[in-house]
Amino acid sequence: MLVCIAEVLTPDEVAYCREVLEATEWVDGKVTAGEQSAKAKFNLQVPEQSPQSRELSELVLKALGRNQTFASAALPLRVYPPLFNRYDEGMRFHAHVDNSIRALPGTGFRIRTDVSSTLFLSDCDEYDGGELVIQDTYGTQSIRLPAGHMVVYPSSSLHSVNPVTRGSRWASFFWTQSAVKDDGQRTLLYNFDMSIIEARKTLPDDHPAVLGLTATYHNLIRQWAEL
Numbered sequence: 001m002l003v004c005i006a007e008v009l010t011p012d013e014v015a016y017c018r019e020v021l022e023a024t025e026w027v028d029g030k031v032t033a034g035e036q037s038a039k040a041k042f043n044l045q046v047p048e049q050s051p052q053s054r055e056l057s058e059l060v061l062k063a064l065g066r067n068q069t070f071a072s073a074a075l076p077l078r079v080y081p082p083l084f085n086r087y088d089e090g091m092r093f094h095a096h097v098d099n100s101i102r103a104l105p106g107t108g109f110r111i112r113t114d115v116s117s118t119l120f121l122s123d124c125d126e127y128d129g130g131e132l133v134i135q136d137t138y139g140t141q142s143i144r145l146p147a148g149h150m151v152v153y154p155s156s157s158l159h160s161v162n163p164v165t166r167g168s169r170w171a172s173f174f175w176t177q178s179a180v181k182d183d184g185q186r187t188l189l190y191n192f193d194m195s196i197i198e199a200r201k202t203l204p205d206d207h208p209a210v211l212g213l214t215a216t217y218h219n220l221i222r223q224w225a226e227l
Protein backbone atom coordinates (compact mmCIF):
# COMPACT_ATOMS: atom_id res chain seq x y z
CA MET A 1 0.00 0.00 0.00
CA LEU A 2 1.18 3.44 -0.90
CA VAL A 3 -0.02 6.44 1.14
CA CYS A 4 0.68 10.12 0.47
CA ILE A 5 0.59 12.31 3.58
CA ALA A 6 0.18 16.08 3.23
CA GLU A 7 1.89 18.69 5.41
CA VAL A 8 4.13 16.47 7.52
CA LEU A 9 6.42 19.50 7.93
CA THR A 10 5.20 23.08 8.30
CA PRO A 11 6.43 25.63 5.72
CA ASP A 12 8.74 27.04 8.47
CA GLU A 13 10.24 23.61 9.11
CA VAL A 14 10.81 23.06 5.39
CA ALA A 15 12.50 26.47 5.16
CA TYR A 16 14.71 25.66 8.16
CA CYS A 17 15.74 22.27 6.69
CA ARG A 18 16.60 23.96 3.41
CA GLU A 19 18.67 26.64 5.17
CA VAL A 20 20.71 24.01 7.06
CA LEU A 21 21.09 21.80 3.97
CA GLU A 22 22.25 24.78 1.83
CA ALA A 23 25.24 25.18 4.16
CA THR A 24 26.22 21.53 4.63
CA GLU A 25 28.60 19.09 2.95
CA TRP A 26 27.16 16.62 0.40
CA VAL A 27 28.79 13.31 -0.56
CA ASP A 28 28.14 10.59 -3.15
CA GLY A 29 24.89 8.76 -2.27
CA LYS A 30 26.57 5.38 -2.81
CA VAL A 31 27.86 5.53 0.83
CA THR A 32 24.62 4.04 2.23
CA ALA A 33 23.74 1.81 -0.72
CA GLY A 34 23.93 -2.00 -0.91
CA GLU A 35 25.98 -3.74 -3.63
CA GLN A 36 23.24 -3.78 -6.29
CA SER A 37 21.79 -0.37 -5.52
CA ALA A 38 25.24 1.31 -5.46
CA LYS A 39 25.41 0.61 -9.21
CA ALA A 40 21.94 2.10 -9.65
CA LYS A 41 22.36 5.19 -7.47
CA PHE A 42 23.44 8.57 -8.85
CA ASN A 43 22.66 11.24 -6.26
CA LEU A 44 24.14 13.17 -3.32
CA GLN A 45 23.59 12.72 0.41
CA VAL A 46 24.43 14.46 3.66
CA PRO A 47 26.84 12.22 5.68
CA GLU A 48 24.57 10.54 8.21
CA GLN A 49 26.73 11.23 11.27
CA SER A 50 27.20 14.93 10.52
CA PRO A 51 25.77 17.39 13.11
CA GLN A 52 23.47 18.88 10.44
CA SER A 53 22.06 15.48 9.50
CA ARG A 54 21.51 14.57 13.17
CA GLU A 55 19.76 17.86 13.93
CA LEU A 56 17.42 17.63 10.95
CA SER A 57 16.84 13.95 11.61
CA GLU A 58 15.50 14.90 15.07
CA LEU A 59 13.27 17.56 13.51
CA VAL A 60 11.77 15.00 11.08
CA LEU A 61 11.35 12.37 13.84
CA LYS A 62 9.45 14.93 15.95
CA ALA A 63 7.17 15.73 13.01
CA LEU A 64 6.52 12.00 12.47
CA GLY A 65 5.65 11.65 16.16
CA ARG A 66 2.75 14.11 15.83
CA ASN A 67 1.44 12.63 12.56
CA GLN A 68 -1.57 10.35 13.01
CA THR A 69 -1.69 9.23 9.39
CA PHE A 70 1.94 8.03 9.51
CA ALA A 71 1.18 6.15 12.75
CA SER A 72 -1.84 4.50 11.14
CA ALA A 73 -0.19 3.64 7.81
CA ALA A 74 3.21 2.48 9.11
CA LEU A 75 2.38 1.23 12.64
CA PRO A 76 5.98 2.17 13.48
CA LEU A 77 8.04 0.17 15.93
CA ARG A 78 11.45 1.68 15.11
CA VAL A 79 12.42 4.43 12.67
CA TYR A 80 15.90 4.60 11.16
CA PRO A 81 17.12 8.19 11.65
CA PRO A 82 16.02 10.08 8.54
CA LEU A 83 18.69 10.82 5.90
CA PHE A 84 18.82 13.63 3.34
CA ASN A 85 19.41 13.35 -0.40
CA ARG A 86 19.50 15.49 -3.46
CA TYR A 87 19.36 14.97 -7.23
CA ASP A 88 20.84 17.73 -9.36
CA GLU A 89 20.29 17.90 -13.11
CA GLY A 90 21.09 14.52 -14.72
CA MET A 91 21.03 12.57 -11.42
CA ARG A 92 18.74 9.57 -10.92
CA PHE A 93 18.26 6.28 -9.08
CA HIS A 94 17.63 3.21 -11.25
CA ALA A 95 15.24 0.42 -10.18
CA HIS A 96 16.14 -1.25 -6.88
CA VAL A 97 14.72 -2.75 -3.71
CA ASP A 98 15.97 -1.32 -0.40
CA ASN A 99 18.22 -3.48 1.83
CA SER A 100 16.10 -5.62 4.17
CA ILE A 101 18.12 -4.90 7.34
CA ARG A 102 19.92 -1.66 8.13
CA ALA A 103 22.46 -1.07 10.88
CA LEU A 104 23.14 2.41 12.20
CA PRO A 105 26.95 2.79 12.04
CA GLY A 106 28.74 2.68 15.40
CA THR A 107 25.70 1.48 17.36
CA GLY A 108 23.97 -1.83 18.01
CA PHE A 109 20.85 -0.35 16.39
CA ARG A 110 19.44 -2.50 13.58
CA ILE A 111 16.05 -2.39 11.94
CA ARG A 112 14.16 -4.52 9.46
CA THR A 113 12.96 -2.20 6.71
CA ASP A 114 9.22 -2.73 6.25
CA VAL A 115 8.14 0.75 5.13
CA SER A 116 10.14 3.22 3.01
CA SER A 117 9.39 6.96 3.02
CA THR A 118 10.34 10.01 1.01
CA LEU A 119 9.57 13.41 2.53
CA PHE A 120 9.88 16.04 -0.19
CA LEU A 121 11.86 19.21 0.62
CA SER A 122 11.63 20.85 -2.83
CA ASP A 123 8.47 22.18 -4.41
CA CYS A 124 7.31 20.73 -7.73
CA ASP A 125 8.08 23.94 -9.65
CA GLU A 126 11.75 23.87 -8.55
CA TYR A 127 12.64 20.91 -10.77
CA ASP A 128 11.47 18.77 -13.68
CA GLY A 129 11.59 14.96 -13.69
CA GLY A 130 12.66 13.33 -10.41
CA GLU A 131 9.44 11.33 -10.03
CA LEU A 132 9.62 8.50 -7.51
CA VAL A 133 8.28 5.54 -9.52
CA ILE A 134 6.96 2.72 -7.33
CA GLN A 135 5.70 -0.68 -8.44
CA ASP A 136 2.71 -1.08 -6.16
CA THR A 137 0.28 -4.01 -5.89
CA TYR A 138 -2.16 -1.93 -7.96
CA GLY A 139 0.33 -1.02 -10.72
CA THR A 140 3.10 1.51 -11.18
CA GLN A 141 2.67 4.85 -9.43
CA SER A 142 4.65 7.99 -10.21
CA ILE A 143 4.97 10.32 -7.24
CA ARG A 144 5.96 13.98 -7.04
CA LEU A 145 4.70 15.92 -4.05
CA PRO A 146 4.97 19.51 -2.75
CA ALA A 147 7.60 20.35 -0.12
CA GLY A 148 6.60 19.09 3.33
CA HIS A 149 4.52 16.20 1.93
CA MET A 150 5.57 12.57 2.19
CA VAL A 151 4.93 9.20 0.55
CA VAL A 152 5.15 5.89 2.43
CA TYR A 153 5.31 2.56 0.59
CA PRO A 154 6.34 -1.05 1.27
CA SER A 155 10.13 -1.47 1.32
CA SER A 156 9.59 -4.68 -0.67
CA SER A 157 8.54 -2.64 -3.75
CA LEU A 158 10.82 -2.15 -6.72
CA HIS A 159 11.28 1.62 -7.11
CA SER A 160 13.36 4.21 -8.95
CA VAL A 161 13.80 7.97 -9.24
CA ASN A 162 13.58 9.41 -12.78
CA PRO A 163 16.40 11.69 -13.94
CA VAL A 164 16.05 15.32 -12.90
CA THR A 165 16.08 17.35 -16.12
CA ARG A 166 15.98 20.86 -14.58
CA GLY A 167 16.76 22.23 -11.13
CA SER A 168 17.37 20.14 -8.04
CA ARG A 169 15.18 17.76 -6.00
CA TRP A 170 15.87 17.64 -2.24
CA ALA A 171 14.29 15.18 0.15
CA SER A 172 14.52 13.31 3.41
CA PHE A 173 14.23 9.52 3.15
CA PHE A 174 14.11 6.81 5.79
CA TRP A 175 12.95 3.34 6.73
CA THR A 176 10.56 2.10 9.39
CA GLN A 177 10.30 -1.26 11.07
CA SER A 178 6.60 -1.80 11.51
CA ALA A 179 4.90 -3.64 14.36
CA VAL A 180 3.05 -5.48 11.55
CA LYS A 181 5.57 -6.62 8.95
CA ASP A 182 3.09 -7.94 6.37
CA ASP A 183 2.01 -5.23 3.92
CA GLY A 184 -1.38 -6.91 3.30
CA GLN A 185 -2.21 -6.93 7.02
CA ARG A 186 -0.99 -3.34 7.42
CA THR A 187 -3.21 -2.27 4.50
CA LEU A 188 -6.28 -3.90 6.08
CA LEU A 189 -5.53 -2.17 9.40
CA TYR A 190 -5.04 1.20 7.71
CA ASN A 191 -8.33 0.91 5.79
CA PHE A 192 -10.05 -0.24 8.98
CA ASP A 193 -8.71 2.76 10.91
CA MET A 194 -9.77 5.18 8.15
CA SER A 195 -13.30 3.70 8.26
CA ILE A 196 -13.46 4.12 12.05
CA ILE A 197 -12.40 7.77 11.63
CA GLU A 198 -15.21 8.23 9.05
CA ALA A 199 -17.78 6.54 11.31
CA ARG A 200 -16.78 8.76 14.25
CA LYS A 201 -17.61 11.87 12.20
CA THR A 202 -21.31 11.02 12.43
CA LEU A 203 -21.61 8.61 15.36
CA PRO A 204 -20.86 9.36 19.04
CA ASP A 205 -17.78 7.64 20.52
CA ASP A 206 -19.97 5.52 22.84
CA HIS A 207 -22.10 4.23 19.95
CA PRO A 208 -22.05 0.39 19.98
CA ALA A 209 -20.82 0.33 16.34
CA VAL A 210 -17.86 2.62 17.12
CA LEU A 211 -17.04 0.61 20.26
CA GLY A 212 -17.21 -2.68 18.36
CA LEU A 213 -15.13 -1.51 15.41
CA THR A 214 -12.50 0.05 17.69
CA ALA A 215 -12.29 -3.12 19.79
CA THR A 216 -11.87 -5.27 16.67
CA TYR A 217 -9.18 -2.93 15.27
CA HIS A 218 -7.14 -3.25 18.47
CA ASN A 219 -7.75 -6.98 18.74
CA LEU A 220 -6.46 -7.46 15.17
CA ILE A 221 -3.32 -5.50 16.06
CA ARG A 222 -2.96 -7.72 19.14
CA GLN A 223 -3.12 -10.77 16.83
CA TRP A 224 -0.64 -9.50 14.28
CA ALA A 225 1.82 -7.18 16.02
CA GLU A 226 5.33 -8.40 16.82
CA LEU A 227 7.19 -6.20 19.28
Ligand SMILES: O=C(O)CCC(=O)C(=O)O
Pocket residue numbers: 085093098118132159161171173
Ligand atom coordinates in the same frame (compact mmCIF):
# COMPACT_ATOMS: atom_id res chain seq x y z
O1 LIG B 1 15.01 9.77 -3.32
C1 LIG B 1 14.02 9.07 -3.15
O2 LIG B 1 12.85 9.49 -3.21
C2 LIG B 1 14.18 7.59 -2.85
C3 LIG B 1 15.56 7.22 -2.42
C4 LIG B 1 15.73 5.74 -2.38
O3 LIG B 1 14.99 4.99 -2.98
C5 LIG B 1 16.81 5.15 -1.58
O4 LIG B 1 17.69 5.88 -1.09
O5 LIG B 1 16.83 3.91 -1.43
Ligand SMILES: [Fe+2]
Pocket residue numbers: 096097098116159
Ligand atom coordinates in the same frame (compact mmCIF):
# COMPACT_ATOMS: atom_id res chain seq x y z
FE1 LIG C 1 15.23 3.02 -2.33
